[in-house]
Amino acid sequence: MNRRKMLALLGVSPALVGGSPVYARTSAKPAPESSPIGDGRITVMNPGISNKLATRYPLAPPLDNLNNKLIYMINLSWEGPDAGNYFYGAMTEWLQRRYPGIKTVVKVTADGMFGLDPAILKEMTANKADGAIVGVAG
C-alpha cells in the first residue's frame, strides 16, 4: 500500500504529514444585501420576537413562625426521587429538633417533575397544610 493511501485510511492528511502547505481558498467578504441609507449605515429586518410579560401574582402571606405548623415537602423526582428523599429526611430531622411541635409530610409527585399532582394538592387542602417546600432540582 502506498504511503498516501495508508495515511488517508488512518484519517491523516498526507499533505499535513508531508509538510506541504495547504491554503484555504480566500473569498471576498460577501456584500450585505441590505438597504443602504447613504451614510454607511444599513437597515435590516428585526429577527427578534418580544416576550409577553407574565401576569403578576403576589406571594401568599408568610408564617409567623414554624411552631406547631404542618409543612409539606414535595419531592418533584428530578432525575429520580432518591436525592430529594434523602434531603427531605435530613431536613425533617433538623426541623423537628428545633420546632418540637412541627409536623412534616414528604410526598413524591406521581406526575414527575413537570406535572402538578392533584392528589397531593387535595391532601394538603384537606389537612390544612400551613406551608410547603418544593424541590429539589439540580
Place this chain on the structure above:
Amino acid sequence: MSRWAKQIQLQMKVPAIGIASSNIVHYATGYDFKYSNGMPVRYVAVPFPFTGQPKAVDVGYVSGKDMLSGQPLMAAVIKALTDPLTAEEKISGAADGAADSRLLPPDTEENLRLLFEDKGWTDYNWIQLPSEKLVTEMLKGTSRKPDEVIKTIDITGGQRQLTVEKVAIGAVMAGASPEHFSLILALATQAPFGNSTSSMANMVVINGPIAKRLNFNSGTNALGPYSRPNAVVGRAFTIVSKIVGDLRNNVNAWSSLGSSFQYNNLCFAENEENLPEGWDPLHVQMGFKPTDNVVSVGIGWTSISSVGGSQSLYPTHFLMRDYMRSLTASGSAATILMDPTVAKLLKDTHGFQTKQQLSEWFSQNVEKTAGSYWGNGVIQSTAVPFALQGLEPYASWRKLPEETLIKPFTNPGTIRVVVTGGKIQTTWFVTDFGLRRGVKVDDWA
C-alpha cells in the same frame, strides 16, 4: 417547581418555597418569573450537582449554606417561609408588553453583526443580514401571508408568536433560497429545537420528490457538510429555533454540555431510490403517500457509529442490537440510519422483508439490565412517575434486581429505520432519536 409553588400559594393561601441548585434558581427567579410564572417565588439554593450524589452529600447540604445568601441553608429556609412580604412580592395584575418593530434602527454592518450576536439570534457562523429586499424575495416561496402566526411558543414562557415573516428572516440569515422556503416553514412548525439541561438535539429527515427537486443529498456524505440544501435547511431550523425560542446561553438555554448536532440538526434526505423492495420510505410508514413531500423531526441525544462495515462472521443486526443496549430507550425511541447496502444485506441475507420486521426484531432482542435502564437520569425523570402510578411494565421493572435483563424497546413502532448514504461502505448508525409524525411541506407552499 415554580408552578407548584405558585399553585399552592394561589389555591391554599399558604407560603410555598422552592429548593434547587443555583443554576435552576437563576432561571426560575429570572426568565421564568418574568415571562411565565409571574409570581416571585422565594428560593433557597443547594450546591450543584444534587442528583446522583451519595446520600451523605445530599444530607450534608442541609447543614451547609444557602448558595444564594451565603447564610446557613436551614436559616434561609425558615426566613423564606416567615419573612414579611416586600412591596415587589405583593404586585399583581397584567403587565404591558412592547410591540416589535419590523426594522432595526439603521447602523453599520459591523455593529449590526455584533447586535445579532449579542441578542443570540445567530449560530455564530457568518449570516446573511436580512434586508427587507431579501426577506421579501424569500416570502415568494410561499403563498402564506407574512403576518400569519404559525405557532406561539411558550415553552419557557413569553408567548412569542412566530410569523411567516420571522421564519423568512431566519431563512435568509441561514443562507437559504426561496425554493427552500416552504420546507423551512413546515420545519418551523416543529421549532424550537431541543432545549434541556441534558444535551438534547434534533434530527430532520426529508422525504418525497422535494428531496430530489431541491438537490438534497441522500447519497455519499449525506450526513456531512457536502450539500447546500442539507446545510442551509438544517441551519435555518437552528436560527429560527433560537429566534422564536429566545434561546440564550445561561438565560434560558441550560444544557451542561450542549450538542454540536444543533448546528445542523442532522438534516438529510432518505435515499428512497435505493430502498430494497418492500422497505417503505419513512413518510409512507407514517401514513403519507409516496408523492407527498414530508419533513420529519425527532428529538434525541445519541448517535453511535458502526465505524466499519459489516462482517460475515457476526450479523449486522446483531451488532446493531449490541450497540442499542447503550441507548436509554426513553420512550422506546430509536432511529437506525443505514447505507442502502446495509438495507440490502439485511433483506437479502438476513431475511428482513420490511423495515417493520427489523423494528420488531430489535424490540424483541435488545436487552439491558434493569440497573442500567434505571441508572439514567432521563429515565428516572420520565419513567419513574409511570412506575409510581402503577403503569406496566415500569412498575414491575422498578422492582427487579439490578442484573435482571429487560427489553426496554417496548414499541416497535417507535424504532425507525431510515436509509441514506452513497453505497460506498456497509456502515450505519444507531441513534436514540424519536421521530415525530412528519409535516407535509406542500401545506406551506
